[in-house]
Amino acid sequence: PRRARIRSVGRFLPERRLTNRDLEKMVDTSDEWIMTRTGIRERRILDPGLGCSYMAIRAARECLDRAGVEASEVDAIIVGTVTPDMFFPSTACLVQKGIGADRAWGFDLSAGCSGFVFSLTTGVQMIESGRYDKVLVIGADVMSSIIDYTDRNTCVLFGDAAGAVLLEPCEEEGYGVLDFIQRVDGAGEPYLHMKAGGSRKPASHETVEAREHFVYQEGKRVFKFAVTEMADVSVKILERNGLEGKDVKLFIPHQANLRIIEACAQRMGMEMDRVVVNIERYANTTGATIPLCLYEAVVEKNALEKGDYLVMSAFGAGFTWGSVLVRW
Numbered sequence: 330p331r332r333a334r335i336r337s338v339g340r341f342l343p344e345r346r347l348t349n350r351d352l353e354k355m356v357d358t359s360d361e362w363i364m365t366r367t368g369i370r371e372r373r374i375l376d377p378g379l380g381c382s383y384m385a386i387r388a389a390r391e392c393l394d395r396a397g398v399e400a401s402e403v404d405a406i407i408v409g410t411v412t413p414d415m416f417f418p419s420t421a422c423l424v425q426k427g428i429g430a431d432r433a434w435g436f437d438l439s440a441g442c443s444g445f446v447f448s449l450t451t452g453v454q455m456i457e458s459g460r461y462d463k464v465l466v467i468g469a470d471v472m473s474s475i476i477d478y479t480d481r482n483t484c485v486l487f488g489d490a491a492g493a494v495l496l497e498p499c500e501e502e503g504y505g506v507l508d509f510i511q512r513v514d515g516a517g518e519p520y521l522h523m524k525a526g527g528s529r530k531p532a533s534h535e536t537v538e539a540r541e542h543f544v545y546q547e548g549k550r551v552f553k554f555a556v557t558e559m560a561d562v563s564v565k566i567l568e569r570n571g572l573e574g575k576d577v578k579l580f581i582p583h584q585a586n587l588r589i590i591e592a593c594a595q596r597m598g599m600e601m602d603r604v605v606v607n608i609e610r611y612a613n614t615t616g617a618t619i620p621l622c623l624y625e626a627v628v629e630k631n632a633l634e635k636g637d638y639l640v641m642s643a644f645g646a647g648f649t650w651g652s653v654l655v656r657w
C-alpha cells in the first residue's frame with residue numbers, strides 16, 4: 330500500500346516574549362515555581378487582532394518554500410487548532426486564500442493539544458488513499474486569546490505559535506509514516522475545557538463577567554492522565570512494531586510540562602538526549618508544539634538521517650491522545 334512521508338517543515342513564532350519575570354508582576358507566582366513545576370521560562374505572544382491564520386499562513390509559506398513547492402500544487406489543507414480566527418469560516422479557508430492554494434480544499438480539526446497529531450494522521454490517510462499527493466498539515470494556536478492573565482493556574486503554561494508540514498507520497502518501501510495509535514475519552518471534559526462561547530452557553534454579558542471564555546483546567550487531573558496515557562501509546566507503538574526505546578533516534582512529545590515529558594521518556598526506555606524539548610522557550614503552544622520541535626530537529630540541528638525512527642506523541646483536552654511512528 331501507498332505510504333506518506335513528511336517532505337518539509339515550516340514555523341512561525343511571534344517576536345514578543347512574555348517571561349516568567351513579566352508574569353511575576355501580573356499574578357502571584359515566581360520564576361522558580363514555574364521553572365521547577367513546568368520547565369517553562371518564557372513564551373511568545375502574538376499581537377492582538379492578528380489571529381490564528383496570520384501565523385498559520387506564515388508557517389505554511391515557509392514550509393512550501395523549503396520544499397520548493399508552489400501553493401497551487403497543494404491538494405488539501407488541515408489546520409489543527411482550538412483557537413481559530415472565528416467559528417466559521419474555518420482557518421483552513423483563510424490559509425487557502427492567504428497562500429494562494431487555488432486548487433485546495435481543507436478543514437480545521439479540533440483535538441486540543443493532540444490537534445497536530447490527529448491532523449497529521451488524517452493527512453497521511455488522505456495520501457494513502459491515492460487521491461491526494463500534497464497535503465499541508467498545520468498546527469497553530471493563539472493561546473493568549475483564551476488565557477485569563479489573572480489566573481496563575483493557567484496563564485504561566487501557554488504561548489502562541491504555528492508549525493506546518495507538507496505530506497507527500499513516499500516512494501520507498503518501509504519508509505515514511507508507518508503506524509499510529511489514537512484515542513479520545515470524553516470523560517475528560519470536566520478537567521479541561523472552555524465554559525462558554527459555544528452552543529451550550531453562548532457568549533453573553535454574564536459569561537464575560539464570570540470569565541468563562543478562558544481555558545479552565547484542573548492541572549493535577551490532566552497531569553496524571555497525561556503521564557499514564559501518553560506513555561502507554563508511546564510504549565505500545567514501539568512494541569507492536571518490534572522496536573525498543575534504544576532503536577528510536579528522536580522522540581518528540583507534546584510540550585505541556587517537562588515532568589510529563591521526562592516520565593514518558595523513562596517509560597519508553599529513552600535517554601533525554603534523544604528527546605526534543607523546547608518548552609523552556611515557547612511553553613505549551615497546543616497545536617504547534619510538535620511541528621516546532623520537528624523544525625528544530627530537522628532544519629536547525631539536522632538530527633534525522635534517512636532510516637531513523639521518530640516517535641511523536643501528544644495528549645490534550647477531550648481527553649485526546651495519540652502516538653505516531655515515522656521512519657525518516
Ligand code: ACO
Binds near residue numbers: 366482547550551
Ligand atoms: N505560581 C505559583 N503557585 C501556583 C501557580 C503559579 N503559577 N499555579 C498554581 N500554583 C499553586 C496552586 O494554587 C497550589 O497551591 P495550594 O496547594 O495552596 O492549592 C500549588 O501551587 C500546587 O498546585 P498543583 O496544581 O498541585 O501543582 P502541580 O505540581 O500539579 O503543577 C501544573 C501544576 C503545572 C498545572 C501541572 O499540574 C500540569 O502541568 N498539569 C498538566 C497540564 C497539561 O498538560 N495540560 C495539557 C493540555 S492543554 C490543552 O489541551 C489545551
